[in-house]
Amino acid sequence: MDTEEERKPAKREITAPRGKRPINVWVTADERQRIERLAAATSLPVSVYLRTLGLAFEPKSTLDADSVLALLKLGGDVGRLGGLLKLWLVDRPGEGAPVKDVRALLHSIGELRDQIADKVAAL
Secondary structure, three states: OOOHHHHOOOOOOOOOOOOOOOOOOOOOHHHHHHHHHHHHHOOOOHHHHHHHHHOOOOOOOOHHHHHHHHHHHHHHHHHHHHHHHHHHHHHOOOOOOOHHHHHHHHHHHHHHHHHHHHHHHHO
16 A cells, blocks of 8 residues: 555755755735736846845846837838838829828928937937
8 A cells, every 4th residue: 555655746856056045035926926027127037136136236127228229120110111201202203192291291200200219318
């Protein structure tokens, strides 16, 4: 017959880097999700994020850098769109849409590009 000990699953041993010891912290499910979100925003594992905060150092967010990069790419796309519209005006004026409407669209694109640049500069 099997003994009770033989039926129990073996405990998984956790090996930690030499000289390091874990600290157990009790948190609610909401707190855990928030900590995980904040750690992800700084591109750090949760343990590294908590250790740096616990040692009175607040890591800088990489989320802002990602946002700036996305805005810069968007500004480049808007600029290319404006360039294509200008080329269309030169090559095929009046075809498909009145020149006045296309010029108004070009003006709007220029304003949008300026707004994107202002947002990037504000970050």
